[in-house]
Amino acid sequence: MSRVALVTGGSRGIGAAISKALKGAGYTVAASYAGNDEAAAKFTEETGIKTYKWDVGNYEASKAGLAQVESDLGPIDVVVANAGITRDAPFHRMTPEQWHDVVNTNLTGVFNTVHPIYPGMRERGFGRVIVISSINGQKGQFGQVNYSATKAGDLGFVKALAQEGAAKGITANAICPGYIATDMVMAVPEKVRNSIIAQIPTGRLGEPEEIARCVVFLASDDAAFLNGSTITANGGQFFV
Numbered sequence: 001m002s003r004v005a006l007v008t009g010g011s012r013g014i015g016a017a018i019s020k021a022l023k024g025a026g027y028t029v030a031a032s033y034a035g036n037d038e039a040a041a042k043f044t045e046e047t048g049i050k051t052y053k054w055d056v057g058n059y060e061a062s063k064a065g066l067a068q069v070e071s072d073l074g075p076i077d078v079v080v081a082n083a084g085i086t087r088d089a090p091f092h093r094m095t096p097e098q099w100h101d102v103v104n105t106n107l108t109g110v111f112n113t114v115h116p117i118y119p120g121m122r123e124r125g126f127g128r129v130i131v132i133s134s135i136n137g138q139k140g141q142f143g144q145v146n147y148s149a150t151k152a153g154d155l156g157f158v159k160a161l162a163q164e165g166a167a168k169g170i171t172a173n174a175i176c177p178g179y180i181a182t183d184m185v186m187a188v189p190e191k192v193r194n195s196i197i198a199q200i201p202t203g204r205l206g207e208p209e210e211i212a213r214c215v216v217f218l219a220s221d222d223a224a225f226l227n228g229s230t231i232t233a234n235g236g237q238f239f240v
């Protein structure tokens with residue numbers, strides 16, 4: 001029987017590439033999404049990957065959604081906490097709402113995604129927790145005090161969880177994508193985006209599939225000794 005993988009925010013952008021790559025690698029995949037019904041339906045039609053709607057920022061909704069996935073497909077062995085949002089603004093103009101929305105989705109959302117299914121992973125003695133952080137959690141970014149704080153928080157999350165899960169066969173790792181060609185990056189004003197691309201030694205934005213391949217590796221049995229680590233995939237823009 002194939003292993004079951006769940007990808008939050010898995011019907012668009014980097015998440016969609018991850019869902020498809022995991023399916024290609026033989027996993028039974030479920031993708032959650034928050035709001036875009038049309039994109040999710042199109043994604044399911046094109047890929048055959050089931051999509052489920054819930055808000056990762058809501059614990060009870062996450063718990064119910066995860067239970068539905070497990071009842072449909074079986075216990076989740078691989079969880080990819082990918083769902084994330086931006087609410088960019090310079091700090092002096094950032095509203096409490098912009099702060100809370102980003103913390104709730106990008107950081108609390110990771111807790112809400114992993115916590116309900118973690119006891120099952122412990123019982124079965126196997127699990128792969130993969131969190132999609134960001135280059136901006138490593139280096140910080142002008143206009144992203146909220147986002148950078150959450151993405152740095154994601155790295156602390158995996159480092160601590162890695163130590164707790166190790167004895168039970170559960171690894172927790174993060175990937176820090178740099179600037180990838182997705183709607184999120186394309187929403188950055190063109191002038192700012194071009195100045196960012198100029199800082200990437202590879203000379204281009206990354207492709208979602210380049211992050212997806214890192215996920216497939218971290219999910220595999222071959223990656224059993226990687227635990228608490230961060231894969232940095234940013235075209236040479238920043239070294240930790």
Ligand code: CAA
Pocket residue numbers: 086088089090133134135136141142143144147177178179180184185188189192
């Ligand atoms: N460093 C220093 N100063 C900067 C700066 C930077 N990186 N960016 C802007 N500034 C300065 C500007 O030069 C300007 O200065 P003056 O007023 O003296 O001219 C001032 O800050 C205001 O800049 P803007 O005109 O851009 O201000 P704004 O209010 O219109 O927009 C902003 C502010 C929303 C933060 C906008 O600059 C922006 O969108 N920046 C990009 C933020 C970014 O990189 N987001 C990443 C999104 S993708 C993502 O998050 C995925 C991932 O994981 C990588």
